[in-house]
Amino acid sequence: MNEIGLSLDTVWMLLAAMLVFWMQPGFALCEAGFTRGKNTANILMKNFVxxxxxxxxxxxxxxxxxxxxxxxxxxxxxxxxxxxxxxGDLPVEGFLMFETVFCATAATIVSGAMAERTKFSMYLIYSAVISLIIYPIEGHWTWGGGWLCSDAADSFMMTTFGDVFHDFAGSAIVHSVGGVLALIGAIALGPRIGKYTKEGKSRAIPGHNLAMAALGVFILWLGWFGFNPGSQLAASGEVNRVAISHVFLTTNLAAVSGGMATMFVTWFKYGKPSLSLTLNGVLAGLVGITAGCDVVSPIGSVVIGLVCGAVLVYAIEFIDHKLHIDDPVGASSVHGVCGILGTVMTGLFSTTAGVFYGHGFGFLGAQVFGVLVIDLWAAVCGVALFYGIKKLHGLRVNARIEEEGLDIYEHGEYCYN
Structure with a gap:
């Protein structure tokens, strides 16, 4: 690789890393806006941690x-x-930073589902374990050159499916793992006080600032233009220029399609278009397209966004009303359900290997198998982690702290005076 090309690729990778880092304040604002003001300092602190x-x-x-x-x-x-x-050709320090911001994203997804009732000290432990073990090991299976992505003729994936698992930027590797861990963490914690009646009916606990949540989603949307196109890890040469441009387009089309699908479904279902759910619908489209943004067509990305945005509404309702799992920000639906959906739909809509383009079911099988294995790993680790902490020290703050707010008891200060 010539020096100019390598320099361009390095600058692009670092710029993308900055955009992905910018997703941290996006998650912080989104999560804080969807929850109550008495816990805002706690939520912001967790995103820094x-x-x-x-x-x-x-x-x-x-x-x-x-x-x-x-x-x-x-x-x-x-x-x-x-x-x-x-x-690799790219400077190791830069590549490390790019991968570090992805790792932080996987960890921060979990905090939203467990907001408003988790001990801060125990949060430190499970955040550390996700960054230290859970994410890096399944990341090795895929982006690290491990068994799910080995294209050697005698590899397990090639002999079984005739293809390897594909997740370009992390629908499964980052988002579905975070969503599965979020779901298990929310189950281990139990619902917030007052969330369900004695008869099991769900009560809405509105967030304190939808403007803050909306700004957070806009920031996440911007950050996704580093998350997805940045995963090309190169900008020099015609092939890379075209690839980055294509990924920008498919990423944005899925986001707007997801938001529109959620808006119209809520309008039809509840009589009014819901802002809070539409915000999550945009994120659902972004999560869904992340696996296949490089290999699906623009029309395919629209379909993926529409499906994820529509399914999101029913997933949130099912998890809340039927399963009685209290997820204040909908992380298990947005990242878990839509991460799985997007990964599987890549097997249908990939223009190079998808079922809808006449390439058979081998690649679809690889996608289904890959996301199942990755999420089974996350689920087993999550059960051991959260229930282990619960048994040994307790995950949840006591009722008085939860009712009066974590800010003053856990941090000794309020976010708002």
């Missing part, structure tokens, strides 16, 4: 687990901050 802890742990150990020398395709070797194993 995700990046602070995640950066250090991923540098010392997680990056080695994810991209280090191979352990039969299942895990890399932890390296305690020694990055000499990296053999």
């Amino acid at each position: 995700d990046f602070m802890f995640g950066s250090l742990l991923f540098f010392f150990i997680g990056f080695g687990f994810m991209f280090g020398s191979d352990g039969a395709g299942f895990v890399g070797i932890p390296n305690w901050g020694d990055l000499s194993f990296y053999k």
Whole structure:
């Protein structure tokens, strides 16, 4: 690679990393806006912790687990901050930063579903475990060159499906893992006080600032233009220029389609178009397209966005009203359900290997198998992690702290005076 091309690719990667980092305040504002004002400082603090802890742990150990020398395709070797194993063309420091911001995103998804009743000390533990072990190991299976993406003729995926698992920017690897962990964490915690009546009917607990939530979604939308196009990891040359432009387009089309689908479904279902659900509908479209944004057509991205935005409404309602799982921001639906949907629909809409383009069912099988394995790993780890913490020390604050707010009891200060 020539020096100019490598320089352009490096600058693009670092710019994309900045955009993905900008998603942290997006998540913070979105989560804070969808919850009550008495817990805002706690929520903002947790989003800072995700990046602070995640950066250090991923540098010392997680990056080695994810991209280090191979352990039969299942895990890399932890390296305690020694990055000499990296053999790529791009500067290792820049690539580490790009992967670090992805790791922080996976960890912060979980906090929304467990908001308003989790002990801050216990949050530190499970955030650290996600950044240290859960995300890097399944990331090694895929982006780290592990067994789910090995295209060797005698590899498991090729001999079984004739194709490898594809997740361009993380519908499964980042979002569905975060969504599954969010769901299990919310189950382990139990619902907020007053969320359900004695008869089991769900009560709405409105967020304190929809303007804040809306700004958070706009920031996340902007950050996704680093999340998805940045995953090309190159900008020089005609192939990369075209690829980045294509991913920008499919990402945006899915976002607007997801938001529109949710808006019209809520309008039809509840009689009024819901702003709060439409905000989540935009995120649902973004999550859904993330796996296949590089291989689906613009029309395919619209369909994926529409499906995710429509399904989101029913997923949130089912998890809340039928399963009685209290997820204040809908993280398990947005990231979990739509992450799985988007990964599977890539097997249908991929122009190079999808069922709808006459390529058979092998690639679809690889997509279904890959997301099942990844989320089973997340589920097993989540059960062990959250129920282990619950048994040993307790996950949840006591009733008085929950009713009066976590801000003053957990942090000694209010966000609003």
